[in-house]
Structures are given as structure tokens and as C-alpha cells.
Amino acid sequence: METLRVALVGFMGCGKSTVGPVLARRLGFEFVDLDLDIQETAGRTIPEIFEQDGEPAFRALESECLARCALRSRLVVAPGGGVVIVERNRRLLRSQFHVVYLRAKPTTLAERLRGEADHRPLLRGHPLEDRITRLLRERGAFYDEIASQIVDVDGKSPEAIAEEISSGLKSI
Template structure:
């Protein structure tokens, strides 16, 4: 990547932080890292920032302090990251559910929903034990319940990009860049 923002898509300049929202397993981190690299901007991860500040994992924070405490810290971190620098921000799966978090994202950046269907999400998360919300007797049923509750809220995002099982990470990045190009207030072609 050239330092002047030149990409295989031409010269692009990100004008606002893009906050990636969506379910666990939607690809917010993987797609976010690749997208940030392609655009030559920082990759920011709210969960990593929270873990660093607390010196413990998200699962440990949930266990020790509960989800409401975690969501308050999450809002604070997202608000700070949106203020500090323009880049690609990966948010936790539940972050966008909080109205205050949705509002700060809309005020300071733009939300982009990585919309993956339930089967794709399950295939991506079923062999991982790093998801505190799925530590239940029936993780698939739990994922389905979370998915059904959250999809209407994710649908409030400013931009939506559908994930497909056949898409590699770079295919998703292409789809996201195409969606961002349709928003000149977010991504400018130079």
C-alpha cells in the first residue's frame, strides 16, 4: 500500500471512522483488519481496548462484573476511539444494541453492518469457546435467540453488506469498499 492512500481501488480517503457492527462471527475483526490495511488507516478494536484497560479478557469481565458493567465500559471506549482517530473500528457483537452507543457512532462516524446469516455464523463460532454468551447447554439455540433479537437492531446501521459463505476476506473487503464508495461523505475517491 502506498503511503498516499493509493489502493487497487484507486486513491481513496476515509472521511469518517467506519464502525463495523454485527453478530459474533460476522467477520468484524478479520474484515476490519484487511479493510484498514487496504485503505491505509488504523484498525481499532473496542474489545481489545477494553481487555487491555482491564487487564483481563471479555469473558473474565462478564464473569466478575456482569454484562451491564461491561456495556458501560464498551460505550466509553467506543466514544473515545471515535474521537481519537479516523479508521476502521471493530465493535463487540452487543455494542450496537445500546442506543447511546448507536448514537455516538452516528454522531462521530458511520455504522456498517456485516450481515451474515445464522448458518454462516454458527459455522464460524461453533468450535470456539471464547464467546461468553455462548457458554450455555445449547450454544446453537442461544446463538439463534441472540441472532433473532439483534438483527432488527443491526438493520438500523447506516450501511449493510451481506456476507456469503463463498466470500474470502478480500471479497468482503471489496464489497465493503463498494458500499462505502456509494457514500462520498464517508469514503472519497481522489
């Protein structure tokens, strides 16, 4: 447990940033919301990075921040939902983290993201359910591929999800 790093992956809205601090407290680990780390590193918001520099620049920053997290121990990290589209990130996650895929149904994600779509660059300007379904189709295999543990989150509290993850960690 001393060198353990846990990464919570899954589509935006699945609860990574909510479950992460609960899990970190339970384990006595530090929590890093990778999107906040990226914003701090860049000195700009994620929508600003997307608008000014484009998605490739954002993905490069994301990879850099994730690599820094891989050098730390006793850490729970919540990367953005698209971290898995970059192969180097998938390799790093698989080799350096216990990866927990927080899996949610598209309807659950749409409910949670309905009020936030305008603040999420990849959802803006698209019919919400269609866009979620399409992005999930593109990313779902990646989440499955790197997952050490899969937790279905629909209808569960952050505490119940953290407990399920903790139970899974006892077996490693």
C-alpha cells in the first residue's frame, strides 16, 4: 500500500471528482483532480486551453500532469474522461496505477451533465445523449482495457462506491 496509486477513470460525469476525495480520505491518501492540476499548470481554464490552443495541446498537458502523478505514492488521481484516448497514457495508467473504471449508463451521465454541457468543450453544441453515446462508443474499450477493477456507479452513493473500491484493493 505504501507505493500504491489509484486512478479513477470513466466518462465525464461518472463521479471521479466526487468519489476521489472520499476514497482518498478512506485510504489516508492524497487526492489529485487532474483537470484542476492541468489548469493550475497552464494558468488557464480547460475551455480556454481548448479554445486557444486546441485539443492536442490540452492532451499534451494532460499527459505531462499524469506522468508527474505516476512519480508519487499513496495517491488517488481523477483524470478527465478523455485521458484514455492517448496510448501513452493508457500504458502509464496500466503500469503505474490500480485503475478503477467508474462505469455509468449513458442515461445517468446525461442526467448528471445536463446543466454542465456548455462548460464542457467536447459536449458543447451537440445533442447531449447522442454525443455521450458516441464518445462512450469511442472510449469504452479503452476503459475496459486498462481497468484493474470495474465499479458500476448507477444509483450508488460516493461512500458506497469508495467502499467497493477499497474492498477491491484489499485483494492486491
